Amino acid sequence: MTHATWSKSAGLTVLEPLRDEPGPVLIALQALQEEFGYIPAEAIALVATFFNVSRADVHGVFTYYEDLRSTPPLANEIHICVAEACQAVGSRNLEQAVKTTYGEQVRDVFCFGNCALGPTVMVNGVLIGRATPAKIAAAIK
Amino acid sequence: MIATKVYVPGDSAAVSVGADEVALEIAKLAKAANIEIEIIRNGTRGALWLEPLVEVQIAEKRIGYGPVKVEDVEGLFEEHFLQGASHPLSINSVDELPWFAEQDRVTFKRVGLNDPLSMSEYEAHGGLNGLRRALKMSSDEIAAEILESGLRGRGGAGFPAGIKWKTVQDTQSDIKYLCCNADEGDSGTFADRILIEGDPFTLIEGMVIAAIAVGATKGIVYVRSEYPAAIAKLKAAIAIADEYGLLGKSVLGSHFEFTLKVRSGAGSYVCGEETAMLESIEGKRGVVRSKPPLPAISGLFGKPTVINNVLTFSSVPAIISEGASSYKSRGVGRSLGTQVFQLGGNVKRGGIVETGFGITLHDLVSGFGGGTLSGKPVKAVQIGGPLGAYFPTQSFDLSMDYESLLAAGGMLGHGGVVVFDTEVDLAIQAKFAMEFCAIESCGKCTPCRLGSTRGAETIQEIIDGRNVSANKKLLLDLCEVMTDGSLCAMGGLTPMPVKSAMINFPSDFEDRLAAKT
Structure with a gap:
């Protein structure tokens, strides 16, 4: 997925349609991340000013949610389910193997709702059931 | 041709x-x-x-x-x-x-049969019958019918839906909300996702009926971000329902108004707790609220709000179209109707099994499930998500209903059943339960925030064979504090998998160093 390049004016374009939304901070941050791929530090201040809330409030929301990120996405994003149903079919071993191979590109997720076809991994937005190192390798860019 | x-x-x-x-x-x-x-x-x-x-x-x-x-x-x-x-x-x-x-599909009657976004197929298979009947009933009659059916909250708490609806109905307010909890974070559960992806109009119809019953005009479905396909499907279905007149200023030409929106979660498990979900919809950190006030009286933006799970709302159209007596003729005791069980983990034939309450664990896991995928014997079954209990095969005659599971030290939760073979180490699973709580705790109350970390450390001590009997006692003590002292089910129920593992699988908590020497 390609993302737009961050600028204050581009950020304002994203926020404008949300002006009248009640409780807009989280959806604003989600919209910014969808547009730019991440939430630059400057955007926190912009959201605070735009919706007339404190920077601390916006920062608090930003840091609470696992999905929200302050750095641009990596070339490959590998999300591996580490919850119980996948543990039951060997996700702990798969997790070790995947982390050894792909290091920081791997993020833990608790459940994709694919619990009858685990272990489950998502590579760049594509869900892989009955995942193996070979299936993951084939999905890597 | x-x-x-x-x-x-x-x-x-x-x-x-x-x-x-x-x-x-x-x-x-x-x-x-x-x-x-x-x-x-x-x-x-x-x-x-x-x-x-x-x-x-x-x-x-x-x-x-x-x-x-x-x-x-x-x-x-x-x-x-x-x-x-x-x-x-x-x-x-x-x-x-x-x-x-051998299944008895009521809520899942249409799921997977047709193109999920075809309104004509939906109607051809009984869709909108419930709503059409509801439009001829008074709001009191609808709520009474739901109460009569015995429908209880399928999200996990099992609270009678009819009572919740009646509370919102009776609360005066300029605006009332409906929130559908589709933050299906429990590992081993996937019924909400499959229903939204496979038959989204049923959920929408159920929410419209609920809105008419309680007088709500705005609805929100909070779907977890790990379900991008479900979010896309639901948004598309809502657009079609808007166009069709199922949603909007005049629901199917009546004087009822109801609009529906989708909100995406952002990777927080605790946002599946209803008050944390409300905070999240309000754009804040997903921190649990103290109750009272109940959300039914003061919920989203302080207004009366019905919060139900996807499966609860989606059971409503069938109950209204077929009548409460048909629905409650299924099930046992105070667990009436059907439950959508989800078989997952190390299981040969996993998936959605909808049957009346009261099926035994054996018939689910060995019958429908066919045993383990690996072919090794079943060692443990976790019922009800990461906060649910681990049961041994000795419990296979357990009746799957709210009361029986509670009496056995477990809970039904959202109906997830995760099967483990003999490779599983229940001490490791217990430690994981504590670690999961430590990661996902919202941090508001101390027993959950700190107890979970101390719990994981203590279980590691047991695994490493240090002061095993003293640490086991300490762990049970800690479990008691978390159960009694936590604000919500996150910290309050984390002890359930831990304690059930200790009680049902004592050999996994024995002194491993002593065993080696």
């Missing part, structure tokens, strides 16, 4: 094991052979062990083949699967397969 209908699920579970590629290959080979077919991307029918399950419509029957891999497609054509011919992957008539025939 009418094109043969071929169904290839577009559900994300089916797609995760290659359904898209199979659909493309079927289209390609049909074109090459100059055969006219119509490929329908239905939802999954819930037999996930058969996915990708390709079905061919032959007269009144749907002949199934599964699990189909891309490389099987050529062979299927050679054996004339489009005429329903036999093949090693054939399961014949899907509806007659015992795995389906």
